[in-house]
Amino acid sequence: MNDWHGWAAVVVFVGTYALIISEKIHRVAAAMGGAGLMLAIGATDDVSAFYSQDSGIDWNVIFLLLGMMMIVGVLKKTGMFEYLAIWSAKKARAKPFRVMVMLIVITALASALLDNVTTVLLVAPVTLLMCERLALPAAPFLIAEVMAANIGGTATLVGDPPNIIIASRAGLTFNDFLVHLAPLAAVLVLVLIGLCRVMFRSTFVYDEDRAAEIMALNEREAIRDPRLLVQGLVVLALVVAGFVLHPILHYEPSIVALLGAGVLIAVSTVETNEVLGEVEWPTLAFFAGLFVMIGGLIDTGVIDHVSTALSNVIGDDEQGGAQMMLGASAVLSGVVDNIPYVATMAPITADIVHDMGGTGTHVLWWALALGADLGGNATAIGASANVVVLGIAERNRQPITFWQFTKYGLIVTTATVAVSSLYLCALYGLLT
Template sequence: MQWLFVLVVFVLAYILIISGKFNRSTVAFAAGIIILLSKVIPNFDMKEIGFLVDFNTIGILIGMMIVVGTLRTTGFFEFVAVHVVRISKGNVRALLVFFMVTIALFSAFLDNVTTILLFAPVIFLVADSLEVSPRNFLLAGVLAANVGGTATLIGDPPNILVGSASGFGFMDFIRIDGPITLIALLITVVFLDRRVFKSYRLMGDKLQRLASMDPNKAIVSKSSLYKSLTVFFGIIAGFLLHDLIGVEPSLIALGGAAAAMILSGKSFSSLSEDIEWDTIFFFMGLFVLASALQQVGITSSISDLLGSLSGNRIILFLTLYWLSALMSGFIGAVPAVTFMIPVIEGMTAKYGVPMDVWWVISISACFGGSFSIAGAAANMVGVGLIEKHSREKLSYSDFLKFSMPLTIMTLAAGTAYILVRFSF
């Protein structure tokens, strides 16, 4: 009956996470501890924790958070944001489109949560200057961040998980996920411009004060900026070449973090606020839950069930795509991918399902995560920032009404892409 106990813990954890009444990272971490204390995993010893928790994923997250933290202190992101405002020349629609594209680009090379945290203050500044609610602007930014993060290994947590499990590298993600990300971004920008941005087209005169700001004044120290950018681009180069140099992405990210701290003179304690500890412990709890599901045979049963479709690759891929998308949308992209990884591993090993199946999960999870507040960490962070800044309550259904049409369109584009790319 061990499988029943694990399944009950798993389901209860996700009910509590979706309810929003408890901190999601606390719930996931506590569920993982309950699993370990229950001895469901036979002969487990804490010395073997590395077999349960994917420290390659954890290392990438912590390393990139530290590097972004050092870069943030230089004023670089404010510098970029002010330039975007000036480029628009008072055209609000152009400004918002620039913001969406910029946010998507940054999300690809940072991560969507960090990008939203960095750009939210500027979005609020623009909304306050226009004397309108920031809700639509920041929600649009969240959706653009989720799309942009799909393009690379480090852009969205589901991709970090997929990359670690599959062995695919940074360039593989750009090569496979990059094209559909560009298509989805175009759909996102056009849709948001027609549905949201056009209603602000006559407010350009209110942006004159922002447009007159000097972006160079945002830079705290040019020397620190150059050092931080050198480290950042060095990490990206390392990701691109990691197959050739034989170094795992996590070591590259952590090495870059060490270099960034040495060059900036920062310590772990001074950068602790830049590390999203909730995300780290959320991942750790989920890894233990996923391992328990695998140990008691639940994931292998699902692998066998889906493996019966392996005779028709297209039907299998589309079934996995929409199953993963719906799970990602309503229980969260990270939990969905964490659950699906052992299922996919079982299918590739036992039924000879091609490795292309990993891209199905990557695309569907990243796009599907935009469905609801619970779908992605960036969604929850964005909603929290809106409520804190403007004191307006944003319900689950409010987010769903804003996000669902666009999410369905991007998922449909992803479906067509998979049919074209992997059916021959």
């Protein structure tokens, strides 16, 4: 980082981050402005920004979001989300805390099979409608479920994109993640439920009149277009199957989502313009700007410098190294998107594991995965799912501010990382 471009890139990134935090200007404007400055100072260029697999815009993420937003847009027209909202509220007896617990558990389980972004795209509309029916503020429920998505995503290889990178570099299998991280993810979901009971206690106001109205509703009456619903659910099931069968089919999730969206629009009577109108374009623009800014940090060697410094500090200290990897990854992933961070740290971690004579299931790999996945809950832009939910909330006139999310995110991240630290100590004997 001797080149002035590196320091300039840091200044641009920190300045943009400060603007996003302050909310003086819209986060999309801040991200796009920061991306423009990264290009203007030469921290990155058009080739790196648009075509580089390592430091450019992650088009797989952009088009995965686009495809799933289009599918969700079609499903919204069927009344499916109203049906699910009424059904869920009735199952929870219209009691707010029971509703939140149900959403947390469903979201966490779904995120273990799908990626966390796809999960929140499907669950958020149900949440908004449920809160509307119960006259409850949507923000606490949306925040709880996006955190559940990030926690649930730690359980499996396909739950969070960083896990895929780690599995590829370390030679880990789907079952390795299930054995080592799924039990912890289940515990962390319980921790999240306990924290939500305390953090959002003022939200859980039971309204008997509203509850009686909900219990009297017939959820089947909410379905407006049964034929379109069947078409949408068949396509959605095929898309989910494509995600799960990725190791066999070798189709990227973005390709599967776009194919599903294309097929659904082709076989249904929904107008293309209507579907495109449901897409969260500001969210996609924000991601593009964020990717370009992070690419500037990668191209100028800033992220590599930080990662190398961390590896030098760890050295061959296995016991302290795992704890340091967990903590540092959680902090950095709360600020920098965890995908490029893990992509940079994976080869460094592989070298450390090799030098220690470790195996593919070395504790450092699990520390890296846990820190990167759980650290995403720390801030409003720490994980892709967070940004998506903030966009959905804003579009539905239920805005969630940066600090509103982050003040709860820091609590949840601190607690879950602490439990993960104890888990690593107990499971791998790091206290001895």
